[in-house]
Amino acid sequence: MIVGLIHRASTKPTPGATALMNMTYLEQLAAAARPINDDDYGSDRQVEAENDFFDALDQHLADKLTEVEMDDFDAFCLKATADERIDEGLRLAAIVALR
Numbered sequence: 001m002i003v004g005l006i007h008r009a010s011t012k013p014t015p016g017a018t019a020l021m022n023m024t025y026l027e028q029l030a031a032a033a034r035p036i037n038d039d040d041y042g043s044d045r046q047v048e049a050e051n052d053f054f055d056a057l058d059q060h061l062a063d064k065l066t067e068v069e070m071d072d073f074d075a076f077c078l079k080a081t082a083d084e085r086i087d088e089g090l091r092l093a094a095i096v097a098l099r
Contacts, residue, residue: 022060022093022097023093023094023097025056026053026056026057026060026089026090026093027090029049029052029053029056030053030086030089030090032049032052032053033046033049033050033052033053033082033086034046034082034083034086035082035083041082046082050082050085050086053086053089054085054089057089057092057093060093060096060097061092061093061096064096064099065092065096069092073088073089073092076088
């Protein structure tokens with residue numbers, strides 16, 4: 001796990017990074033967060049990686065979505081699979097990157 005933290009820290013965009021760099025970083029975290037197979041779903045590895053993705057997503061989306069958009073995303077996530085949550089998070093991140 002320490003190696004994963006070091007890798008994520010070394011690839012994390014610096015403040016003021018372009019939207020493209022932020023999207024690339026989010027896509028890397030998303031790939032790591034997706035369950036590898038049914039046995040991986042909910043594993044310590046998968047949950048930690050998914051939490052890392054959503055922490056980075058929260059920073060990317062901070063103050064850039066409307067309250068309605070955030071409420072809709074939260075409601076969606078309650079019923080979605082891990083893959084669906086990640087896909088929707090990336091979709092919202094792309095929208096914000098264009099704003």
